[in-house]
Amino acid sequence: MLPAGSDGGWDVTAAARDIVYRGFRFPTDGAAGRRFGLRVARRGLAPGGVVRRLVHPDPAGHLRRYEWGTWTSPPVPAGFAVREVVPSWTADAPAGCWLRAELRGWHASGPATRWYALGDWTADDSAVRRTSVPGQRDAAARVETDTLVVGAATVTGWQLRLTLLRPAGARAGPVLRTAGAVASGDPVTPTGTNPPGADQAGADQAGATGEGDPVAPSTRPGPATGRVLDVPCWSQRRHTGTHRWLGGGGDGWCSPTSAAMVLAYWGASPVPRRYAWVRPPGPRPAVVHAARQCYDHAYDGTGNWSFTTAYAGSQGMDAFVTRLRSLAEAEAFVAAGIPLVLSAAYRRGEVPGLDYDTTGHLLVLVGFTATGDPIVNDPYAPDDETVRRVVPRAPFEHAWQVASGGLTYVIRPPDRPLPTRPAQPNW
Numbered sequence: 001m002l003p004a005g006s007d008g009g010w011d012v013t014a015a016a017r018d019i020v021y022r023g024f025r026f027p028t029d030g031a032a033g034r035r036f037g038l039r040v041a042r043r044g045l046a047p048g049g050v051v052r053r054l055v056h057p058d059p060a061g062h063l064r065r066y067e068w069g070t071w072t073s074p075p076v077p078a079g080f081a082v083r084e085v086v087p088s089w090t091a092d093a094p095a096g097c098w099l100r101a102e103l104r105g106w107h108a109s110g111p112a113t114r115w116y117a118l119g120d121w122t123a124d125d126s127a128v129r130r131t132s133v134p135g136q137r138d139a140a141a142r143v144e145t146d147t148l149v150v151g152a153a154t155v156t157g158w159q160l161r162l163t164l165l166r167p168a169g170a171r172a173g174p175v176l177r178t179a180g181a182v183a184s185g186d187p188v189t190p191t192g193t194n195p196p197g198a199d200q201a202g203a204d205q206a207g208a209t210g211e212g213d214p215v216a217p218s219t220r221p222g223p224a225t226g227r228v229l230d231v232p233c234w235s236q237r238r239h240t241g242t243h244r245w246l247g248g249g250g251d252g253w254c255s256p257t258s259a260a261m262v263l264a265y266w267g268a269s270p271v272p273r274r275y276a277w278v279r280p281p282g283p284r285p286a287v288v289h290a291a292r293q294c295y296d297h298a299y300d301g302t303g304n305w306s307f308t309t310a311y312a313g314s315q316g317m318d319a320f321v322t323r324l325r326s327l328a329e330a331e332a333f334v335a336a337g338i339p340l341v342l343s344a345a346y347r348r349g350e351v352p353g354l355d356y357d358t359t360g361h362l363l364v365l366v367g368f369t370a371t372g373d374p375i376v377n378d379p380y381a382p383d384d385e386t387v388r389r390v391v392p393r394a395p396f397e398h399a400w401q402v403a404s405g406g407l408t409y410v411i412r413p414p415d416r417p418l419p420t421r422p423a424q425p426n427w
Contacts, residue, residue, distance in 0.1 A: 017187055017406070018080040019426040021322045023180030024073060037069025038164065038176075043092065045071055047166055047173040054165075059129055065168035070161060071176060075106045077157040078183040079424075084405075085148040085158045087118050087181040088306050088321040090313025097174040098122035100163040101306065103148045103181065105141060105155035112153045113140040115161065121307060123293065123314045127167070131297040132304060145296070146305045146321075158183055177313065182322040182426065187405055219326045219397065221372025224334035228367030228375055231265040231339050233387035236379040238283045239291075246291045247301035254362040255303045256290035257379040258341045259312050261364050262411045263290075265339060268315045303360070305343075309409055318414040322426050323406040327374065327397050329426075330365055330408070332419035338412050340365045342376075344396070345403035353391045354378065360404065 024032055030040035039048030051067040058064050087101050099121045105113035117133040136143040140153035148158075160181055166173035236257040239250025247253070263269050264286075275289035282288060293311040296304040305321045312319035324330055324340075333340050342365050347357045364377040366388070373393045381387040400406060410427060412418075418427055 016325050016424075017323070018078070018185035018424065019182065019323045019325060019406070020078050020080075020184075020424060021180060021182040021320070021426045022076045023178060023320060025178050026176055033071055033073045035069070035071050037067075038071055041175065044175040044177040045164070046175045047164060053168055056128065056165075058127055059125075064127065066165040067168050067170075067173075068163050068165045070163045071179070072162075073160040073179065075157050075159050076181070076183075077106075078185075080156065080185045082155040082158065082183045083150055083186050085150075085181050085183045086146060086305060086321050086323075086407075087148075087160055087179075088309045088319070089121075089162060089179040090177045090310060090317070090319055091121075091123075091164070092175040092177065093121075093123040093314070094166075094170075094172040094174070095124045096127040096167045096170065097124070097172075098128045098165050099174055099176070100165070102161040102163075104159050104161075105148070105150060105153055106157035106159050107154050108156070111159070112155045113150075114138075116141065116143050116148055118143065118146065118148065119296075119304070119306060121310050123311075125292070125295075129297040130295060130307060132299050134298050145299050146307070178318060178320065180320055182320075184323050184405065187402070219328035219393075221368065221393075222328050222331040222335075224331040224368045225372050226368065226370045227334055229265065229334060229337065229339050231261050231364055231366045231377055233377055233381075233384050234261050234264075234284060234287060234379060235381050235384050235387055236287070237382050238384070239287060242282060243288055243291065246288075246295050247303075250287075250291075253287065253291045253302050254379050255305075255308045255341075256294040256311070257287050258362045258364050258377070259294070259308050259409065259411065260287050260290040261377055261379070262339055262341060262409075263312060263315055263317065266317065266411070266413055268312075268317055268413070270315060303362070305407065305409070308341075309411065312409070312411045316413070317411050318416075319409065319411040320427075322408050322410060324408050324426060325406055326401070327393060329422070331368065333410070334365065334367055336417065336419050338410070338416065338418070341409035341411065342400050343404040343407035344399040346395075346399040351391055351395045351399050353389045354396075354399075356380065362409075 026044040027040045037051040038045045101118040102115045164174040236253040275285040278285035278288045294302040309319035367375040
């Protein structure tokens with residue numbers, strides 16, 4: 001991160017949030033953790049050896065038999081008191097195959113919580129439903145869709161368990177390629193005035209941040225100044241009113257539309273036969289297909305963070321969920337040619353250029369102006385031509401950091417190097 005300069009910049013280092021991401025890549029990390037019923041294969045962890053069976057209903061209620069194996073990560077220390085953990089993974093999952101993700105908190109030499117289910121994921125939703133698991137709450141922790149939120153327990157680390165399932169007797173099975181999680185501590189909310197450049201009148205009218213309320217420090221422009229990545233501009237609202245069974249239709253598709261734009265940037269969009277089911281084809285069937293691939297039946301929406309990066313992984317990408325501490329960290333990715341999907345929340349008037357209310361919205365960071373203002377692809381634009389927008393640096397950083405905790409999707413080809421990691425590695 002960049003220190004503040006003498007020109008009135010904020011000192012972001014004084015307010016850095018504790019964040020650590022730890023990932024495992026297979027087959028390289030095949031010896032890490034414990035395996036049961038899985039073998040180290042050329043592409044990752046695959047079914048092999050002793051397997052067990054279970055019976056699970058399909059969407060129609062018919063019971064199906066599956067063979068399963070598990071990989072359990074070693075306990076991963078965070079080095080601080082953990083408040084939230086978000087898992088992510090990438091896997092190849094042929095028809096009928098699926099994956100179950102579970103997390104538990106860890107402290108010192110033993111578990112600090114029980115295991116919690118963070119979702120059943122599949123790339124083929126005909127055999128099982130892709131779903132988070134609601135209703136998991138006790139004194140120690142709770143699950144909020146895709147996030148384990150720590151309660152009264154003392155948690156300083158985490159452990160992830162992934163179960164891979166295939167139809168009994170099937171020759172092809174799922175292959176786990178990557179797995180990991182991001183742990184974060186309590187958010188830092190320094191006290192001050194509204195972010196420099198915010199529309200104060202609009203913010204006050206909207207009931208937004210006022211003087212003395214928490215704000216995020218704003219970082220100075222850095223290595224990506226003046227760089228813009230050629231990410232295509234796609235509007236989710238072109239699909240408004242269509243395919244309402246997928247979370248109400250296009251108005252709710254910010255996450256899959258953002259991921260679809262990044263996949264297209266990398267030349268990793270699905271081939272036409274994958275979205276041939278979309279009828280009528282509409283303006284952009286690949287976005288409709290992405291919405292279906294990200295759809296969470298229990299949540300009844302397409303905004304599940306882990307499912308979105310898993311979909312990107314099914315297209316051959318290396319994808320994971322993390323949190324970044326500032327636009328200074330985000331600039332390192334853009335400078336490396338890697339666009340980011342960011343989650344932000346704001347009210348009308350708080351971020352000039354994004355003139356609507358949202359409690360949580362995903363958009364793509366594609367570059368920075370010569371003066372350091374972010375350039376974003378906002379899928380909530382009414383049409384493709386108005387998706388690309390310039391937003392003032394400080395208000396946008398506030399909306400991303402304070403309101404959404406710096407939540408970020410990193411999606412890139414496996415051979416594309418990541419930027420140099422910070423001392424407390426969050427990628």
